[in-house]
Amino acid sequence: QLQLQESGPGLVKPSETLSLTCTVSGGSISSSSYYWGWIRQPPGKGLEWIGSIYYSGSTYYNPSLKSRVTISVDTSKNQFSLKLSSVTATDTAVYYCARIAVAGRNFQHWGQGTLVTVSS
Amino acid sequence: EIVLTQSPGTLSLSPGERATLSCRASQGVSSSYLAWYQQKPGQAPRLLISGASSRATGIPDRFSGSGSGTDFTLTISRLEPEDFAVYYCQQYGSSPVFGGGTKVEIK
Numbered sequence A: 001q002l003q004l005q006e007s008g009p010g011l012v013k014p015s016e017t018l019s020l021t022c023t024v025s026g027g028s029i030s031s032s033s034y035y036w037g038w039i040r041q042p043p044g045k046g047l048e049w050i051g052s053i054y055y056s057g058s059t060y061y062n063p064s065l066k067s068r069v070t071i072s073v074d075t076s077k078n079q080f081s082l083k084l085s086s087v088t089a090t091d092t093a094v095y096y097c098a099r100i101a102v103a104g105r106n107f108q109h110w111g112q113g114t115l116v117t118v119s120s
Numbered sequence B: 001e002i003v004l005t006q007s008p009g010t011l012s013l014s015p016g017e018r019a020t021l022s023c024r025a026s027q028g029v030s031s032s033y034l035a036w037y038q039q040k041p042g043q044a045p046r047l048l049i050s051g052a053s054s055r056a057t058g059i060p061d062r063f064s065g066s067g068s069g070t071d072f073t074l075t076i077s078r079l080e081p082e083d084f085a086v087y088y089c090q091q092y093g094s095s096p097v098f099g100g101g102t103k104v105e106i107k
Helices: none
Strands: A003-007 A018-025 A034-041 A048-053 A059-061 A069-074 A079-084 A093-101 A107-110 A114-118 B004-007 B010-013 B019-029 B034-039 B046-050 B063-076 B086-092 B096-098 B102-106
Touching: A003 A093, A018 A034, A018 A093, A018 A114, A034 A107, A048 A069, A048 A079, A048 A093, A048 B096, A059 A069, A079 A093, A107 B046, B004 B086, B010 B019, B019 B034, B019 B086, B019 B102, B034 B063, B046 B063, B063 B086
Parallel strands: B010 B102
Antiparallel strands: A003 A018, A018 A079, A034 A048, A034 A093, A048 A059, A069 A079, A093 A107, A093 A114, B004 B019, B019 B063, B034 B046, B034 B086, B086 B096, B086 B102
């Protein structure tokens, strides 16, 4: 059974870099059938796609966040990671990782999410 | 960038009633890449419908999706207590975009 688990600090200071890792179990991150993505949800608000990565390392970013986002993959650990630089309070959100079907381009499986608060 | 507008923002219904949720795109989108999700408080979203009308694995048949072009609909034929939640549509053109959501609440 596929599981995705986000991990990383729950509190980040303004202007610093938010770093999260998603560990995939029950399936291979190297499958050609899927992308792997990050989505966030500010408290009480809707969903925002941050970016996605293919096992080969090809990346796709939300244009509104592109200048601050880096997503990477480590196939040996079955993990992919998110770095968001120069954070402000508006980056406070629940961050989800998810598996995206290449064929249907939908977010098939989601991690439980992790709340990251930006505050001094 | 394509914008998805969901309506209504909130739908107040009773168990057993029919729910009709709308998702309108600012320009035509491929039905193949239109999906619907359900999110309950404190939980991650769950994929309900892909390809505009195909139910995901394990989704009850009271959920159905339809539409094409710029107008898409999610219908819940008879609301069960566990269906009261927020629903999002999502399309994947050049990049993924989510609608703002419709909350289905108990009347």
